Amino acid sequence: MSRCPVNDLILYAYGELEDPEREAALFAHLRTCKSCQEELEFLRNLQRGDLEEGAKPPPVAVPPLRAPVHWRFHWLRVAAGILLFLFAAGTTWWLTTQRQDKSAFDRAVQNEILLAAQTDSLMAALRNLNLAFPGLDSGSVLADCAGTEVLSLLGNAERLLSDLRDDFQAHSGSQKEVIFQ
Amino acid sequence: MNSLHQQSDAELVRQAKRGSTKALDALVQRYALPLYSFIRALAGSSSLANELYQETWYRCFQALRTRYRERGHFRTWLFGIAVNVVRQSRQQSRTLPLDEDRFDTLVSQEHSEDEVVNGERKRYLYRAIARLPEPEREVVLLRLQSDLTFREIAEVLNKPLNTVLSHMHRAVKRLRSELKELA
Incomplete structure (x- = not known):
């Protein structure tokens, strides 16, 4: 006698045996196996209704899993808008400030050079610059100018402008406040 | 538009995750009875079953x-x-008491002779199932109480289908032996 196909028997009893060939083999086995016939009958009697008891489940409090999606997106959009506005405003302010710093400084230097050209007194112009910008370390610039009397005022003026710019940029943090006071 | 109760589980889950409490409530209503019956049969006592049933939904929502x-x-x-x-509850308490009184109550509420006989059979069957080893009991209850297919049971228990069917076969042999007297 062949070994009983118990797994297929159980699947068949509950309508879950989907392979026609295995089903046919099971039928062939059932014709000759009394034990499997009895087990099939028992399984068919052992149906779901046997255990139903009418017990009433207790109520369950159902919480919202999260805020509805459109509200979430709404707040995300608002937050993104605020961040974008702050970024744009900050960038505009910074660029404007930089331009103001540079143009104010250039104008001040040009005025002093013009004054020096008019008075033939570059040293006086430097002293005036130093007075106008008290935090500016223009000592080295002044020393250079003192040792270059042979240079013409106009030739020296360009170098002076460059030195002052470098010096200004190196101390721009402290100079900005002084310049715009 | 389909009502919530006609929609698939997957669709209800999607809506619930988007914030619909109605969809989540429809899921709870759909599985309340089979889930509670299964837990109650496994847990034994009604009070413990209520607690474990609530805990199951709580974890589900989380x-x-x-x-x-x-x-x-x-x-x-x-x-x-x-x-x-x-299983965790069983590990913590070591034993889950068998609440046999609930089936006695069930029998006493029935009136006709057939219903009494049927009630007796249910009581014997319940007691026989309660005495099954844990793996076999889980399979029998998931199949008979909760109406899951054997493939679904294999998924629930994270076991191969053949293992699940072997548990069922052994359980059936034990139950046949236990219920022989009643038959």
Whole structure:
């Protein structure tokens, strides 16, 4: 006698045996196996209704899993808008400030050079610059100018402008406040 | 538009995750009875079953809120949570008492002779199932109480299908032996 196909028997009893060939083999086995016939009958009697008891489940409090999606997106959009506005405003302010710093400084230097050209007194112009910008370390610039009397005022003026710019940029943090006071 | 009760589990889960309490409530209503019956049969006492039933839904809601991904079926996932909740409870308390009184009450409420005989059969069957080893009892209850297919049971218990069927076969042999007297 062949070994009983118990797994297929159980699947068949509950309508879950989907392979026609295995089903046919099971039928062939059932014709000759009394034990499997009895087990099939028992399984068919052992149906779901046997255990139903009418017990009433207790109520369950159902919480919202999260805020509805459109509200979430709404707040995300608002937050993104605020961040974008702050970024744009900050960038505009910074660029404007930089331009103001540079143009104010250039104008001040040009005025002093013009004054020096008019008075033939570059040293006086430097002293005036130093007075106008008290935090500016223009000592080295002044020393250079003192040792270059042979240079013409106009030739020296360009170098002076460059030195002052470098010096200004190196101390721009402290100079900005002084310049715009 | 389909009403919530006609929609698939997957669709209800999607709506619930988007914030619909009505969809979540429809899921709870759909599985309340089979889930509670399963837990009650496994847990033994009614008071413990109520507690474990609430705990199962609580964990379900927590997981839906955070880590649930639609890989399998919702109902096998839900019953998997229930099995874990009951097993953990059993590990903590070591023993779960068998509440046989509830079937005595059931029998006393029935009136006709056939109903009494049927009630007697249910009581014997329940007691026989309650004496089954844990793996066999889980399979029998998931099949008979919760109406899961054997493939779904394999998914719930994270076992191969043949192992599940072997548990069922052994359980049937024991139950046949236990119920022989009644027959």
